[in-house]
Amino acid sequence: xxxxxxxxxxxxxxxxxxxxxxxxxxxxxxxxxxxxxxxxxxxxxxxxxxxxxxxxxxxxxxxxxxxxxxxxxxxxxxxxxxxxxxxxxxxxxxxxxxxxxxxxxxxxxxxxxxxxxxxxxxxxxxxxxxxxxxxx
Numbered sequence: 001x002x003x004x005x006x007x008x009x010x011x012x013x014x015x016x017x018x019x020x021x022x023x024x025x026x027x028x029x030x031x032x033x034x035x036x037x038x039x040x041x042x043x044x045x046x047x048x049x050x051x052x053x054x055x056x057x058x059x060x061x062x063x064x065x066x067x068x069x070x071x072x073x074x075x076x077x078x079x080x081x082x083x084x085x086x087x088x089x090x091x092x093x094x095x096x097x098x099x100x101x102x103x104x105x106x107x108x109x110x111x112x113x114x115x116x117x118x119x120x121x122x123x124x125x126x127x128x129x130x131x132x133x134x135x136x
Contacts, residue, residue: 019113020098020113020116023113023116023117023120024116024120027117027120027121027124028059028060028120028124031059031124031125031127031128032056032059034128035055035056035058035059035065035127035128035131036052036056038128038131038132038135039052039055039056039069039131040052042135050069051068051069051071054068055068055069055131059124059127061127062083062084062087062091062123062124062126062127062130063079063080063081063083063084063087063123063126063127063129063130064080064084064127064130065080065127065128065130065131065134066079066080066127066130066131066132066133066134067080067130067134069131069134069135070134073134076130076133076134079130079133079134080130083126083129083130084126086122086126087122087123087125087126088123090118090119090122090123091119091120091122091123092119093115093119094115094116094117094118094119094120094122095116095119097111097112097115097116098112098115098116
């Protein structure tokens with residue numbers, strides 16, 4: 001008996017859909033604003049010691065925002081690595097779901113967009129958690 005070869009004909013060969021781009025851009029914008037507000041709030045002495053622009057631009061790094069805000073302190077880096085161990089696989093699942101063949105047709109696009117949104121949300125939210133650890 002001949003082994004079955006998986007059918008990869010449904011794998012997208014085109015660039016990301018507009019929905020994915022809009023979801024990513026909106027999530028990035030919202031979390032960037034939250035990080036900026038968190039970094040720039042507090043007493044003037046504390047705010048002066050923080051790299052506001054660098055930390056805000058580093059929102060894309062997810063859980064590594066905390067160590068960036070605290071100039072790479074080891075406790076913050078350890079916390080970020082722990083968060084990355086949780087948020088990284090969630091993001092990977094959301095990214096992998098975009099290209100693997102799914103066994104169903106109905107609701108496939110909604111399923112993929114949901115996993116895309118959950119993956120990036122978890123990644124960016126872990127940045128806020130990391131930043132909260134860095135501040136407190």
